[in-house]
Amino acid sequence: MESVLRAENISKSFGPIEVLSGISLDLKPGEVHAVIGENGAGKSTLMRILSGHIAPTKGTLHLNGQPITFSGPVDAESHGIVLVHQEILLAPDLTVAQNLFLGREIRRFGFVDDKAMRERTRAILHELGTGIDPDREVSRLSIADRQLVQIARALLVPHKVVAFDEPTAVLTPVEAESLFEIIRKLRAQGVAVLYISHRLNEVKAVSDRVTVLRDGRHIATRDIEGLEPLEMARLMVGRDMSKLYPEKPATASDQPLLSVRDMAVPGYVENASFTLHRGEILGFGGLIGAGRTELFEALVGLRPGHGTVALDGKPMHFRDAREAMAAGIVYLSEDRKGKGLLLQQNLRVNLTLAALEKFSRGSFIDGNGEETALDKAIKDFDIRTRRRDLLAGQLSGGNQQKLLLAKMMLVEPRIVIIDEPTRGVDIGTKEQIYRFIASLAAEGRAVVVISSEMQELIGLCHRVVVMRNGRVAGEVAQADLSEDSIVYLATGVHEERAAEIAAGHA
Amino acid sequence: MKATVLKIAMAAGLMAGVATGAMAQQKNVTIGVSIPAATHGWTGGVVYHAQETAKQLEKGYPGLKVIVKTSPDGASQANAIDDLTSQKVDALVVLPFNSDELTNPMREVKKRGTFVTIVDRGLKDPSIQDIYVAGNNPEFGRVAGKYFVDNLKQGNVVVFRGIPTVIDEERVTNFEKALEGSGVKVIDKQYANWNRDDAFKVMQDYLAKHPKIDAVWASDDDMALGVMEAIRQAKREDIKFVLGGAGMKDMIKKVMDGDKMIPADVSYPPSMISTALGVTAAHFYTNAPMRGTYTLNAQLITKDNAKEHYFPNSPF
């Protein structure tokens, strides 16, 4: 079949650094074409070239067989090529309809025609299979609904090619499934869909063909048939990835280190109790919004909550993160960019922020000590950075996570709580982070891993506590770890069976 | 001009008479007063005199109530006037920030039958004001200019302007007009906002820029004080004197004591608000006709007459 959009030998350089070299890719009407690769492989750059946001340094684009250059994203849109951004780019205080038509309002006698826009919005949202109220303010929508609004906005213009950049990063499995339905619908209408994702299972489920990039180069383009996620990972990383998860360290004990009884966080968590043992990796599973993050934020004093917390049998109450750190407990936020790192500051400032008193002589900071610590962190955590003076915001997601880990390890904690340790992290770095978490437990520390990725909990943890609607729904022991057992507890489907599991192993 | 002075004397006499209770009539009258807030020495003087006079008058005329409202800028003054009129005042005494802006609001006030007294800065439409107690800004500039012509005769003068307003413009143009044809030359003029610190800085810059300055027209006593500090710091001997203006008590004291650098001052008394309040009250409590214009002339204050202008208790 004739391709609708074809890229030929595309290269892109920023200054002396070539981030893409000689990429060719063709998109056919009615296919879902996935582009996968590690962070920094050039996926986003390629996507931005195809959608007219940036111009290639070398190579040409062809639209319906004719060579074409886009003057900008608006030009590309007018040719039917739309991009659904990874970040939510909506004005939170405007309504859904106002956002959808922002910058392209329907006018009537020079005035905006709210009624017409509302109707169009309703129709498009309905087509996407959702009943979001067009008059609702975006700030009052869930993240998933905002994503839908963003997709609706992209689909408002006549489209031949729709590109999705990591669309499921903020979605729950159920929400992701309805997104796939939308993608399949688009495909059925003869639209070419370009799909970028880290989640190889999703790629397997939704796409027809897969193009793999590595270090800015084209590695392979294959039909999905017969291409398993493991093989995709091998192509992306360039080595065998069958051993993503390390051996679980045999250090898990039954000596309680931290016990939490009847923890409550107003509006989020009720009566949560659990025990963390020395040398163990304890997983926390559940759907987004189940209250896992809130439970642990309250535990370390980052939000108000009450309950009985005992560390080594001694009752504790932390009023802020500082006190928790002093007791040897660190919490690594899931929101790395918003709560974990100072994106506008350099690596050194970020690294030592939590443990600054360790780098102080008298009242003054020991700059050399900091530099030495940064050298060590770069080496120990394999933080990959072009230059040492980069800002934290210029690192890739994986390297940011490594920096955050390095920062919190300077506190020398006994208990490490990691919220979504591999969100937005490429697969090669994932493996490194898993090995690091295992080594923490092997050193006798206790680790809590909060994760929405079932495979991660199963592959990494000794034990998994599952939360649902602000309560602890149950616990799954190592021997029983499976996607099924976690999903049952997380969703409450098959209530009786979930109760059985919980009772059997509590 | 003579007639005016006479009228003022008469008003003052009436006031004094009333104060002794000789002609007191029991009658309820409310006078609203809207003046600028005390953000500058001179306006501080106005506030002081307004409050003092209000107290005296209320004592002298049983049944009289005086409400004084101060405002930090022109817009809030318009609001203050609204507030006052809604309290049903019989008369309104206003020292406007900007007479142009206030002309229309005051016309509305007048239409309701309120008696209107304007102080210092006259309204665009003079038919609105029943009484106008006028400061004479052109005269202020002229008197100062004449002093330079008479006493300096020849030489270079630097000029300090206040804040860009009509008042300032009238003073400076007439000052320059008075110098025309004489040997006195204005070599520089800059705004210093009627502010000591700004005048200090501008004078420092004048001293750096001009190797020979014969005299300074600071045009305001606050600014004159800043100018004096800068001259003292630079140890410059070429400057013969500094002429301020308004009649601040510290400056009058210097004139009285025969300070060489401050041989004179030009009056622009904040007590004009007292005159206005006095004649307004008299309008209600006596039968004498009070309507008309009262012009307070800018007077040259020298060692001879300084005593009459010295009010040690005033904050200004």
Added chain:
Amino acid sequence: MTETVLRSSAEKRRFNIDMRALSPFIALAVLIMAGALINPDFLTASNLLNVVTRSAFIAIIAVGATFVIAGGGLDLSVGSMAALTAGVMILTLNNLGGGDVGTLALGMLAAIALSAACGLANGLIVTFGRIEPFIVTLGTMGIFRSLVIWLAAGGTITMRNFDLRELYRPVYFGSVFGIPVPIIAFLVVAAIGALILYRTSFGRHVVALGSNEDVARYSGVPIWRVRTLTYIIQGICVGIAVLVYVPRLGSATPTTGLLWELQAITAVVIGGTALKGGIGRIWGTVVGAVILELVANIMVLSNFVSEFLVGAVQGAIIIIAMLVQRSVHRGR
């Protein structure tokens, strides 16, 4: 493409950062050259010393403002606070009545104590009241200003003791080894400020707080204490500025310190500190304060700008100075 880089590039890094911090100095140099072209009297030692000396108040206040702004806050009350502190200091001196050093020291102590207390009040209301600093300090700006007007009864608060006035005068007009005392004062304040902001954990915490409050909180930074302290430092800086201000004219009026808050904020921004917080440049701030004063000086010294247009030209020069800086940033 990505590769681990160790110490080797440290030299290059230093150079880059220097370029950035250097840009206000480049703007200053350009301005000085322009001034020299406009009027030869500009480059005389006495003129330059005058200008730098009188920039001292704003420079000292702006050092404090650098802390507040770098920490993500804002203090609009500094001008009024300066007026109030000056007024209270003079009234204290007048009431003590003496003409000796002891009296003066007591008065100075009172000034610093009062301004620090004003700063503490700002800080506590901002942190514990959880109110926007813009609103809080707008409120205290009015309060401080009214208090000084009330104390002065609309007039002027003047130092009455002539001996004391002469004793105190050298603090503004005197010099040590040819350098005027106010310049020494602001260099010392700036040096101490730089030491605190760049070399102590408190300074690091200020920058972290200004960069992202959440990250600071999640990293165990005691944010309430740090934020309140920035306002106290601002207060103390105002107090020090007042100590240098009072001997100049020996008086405080209701117009003392009017619009100083805007000048201080402008100096901070010209100096390269981000108004949204997270970056603080003490030396840039000091240069910014000098630039502001220099622009006014050049305006008076030049002959071809009508006094009516001085404000417009000043505004334009400040914008151009910022553009010069920006182009230096881009050039790196």
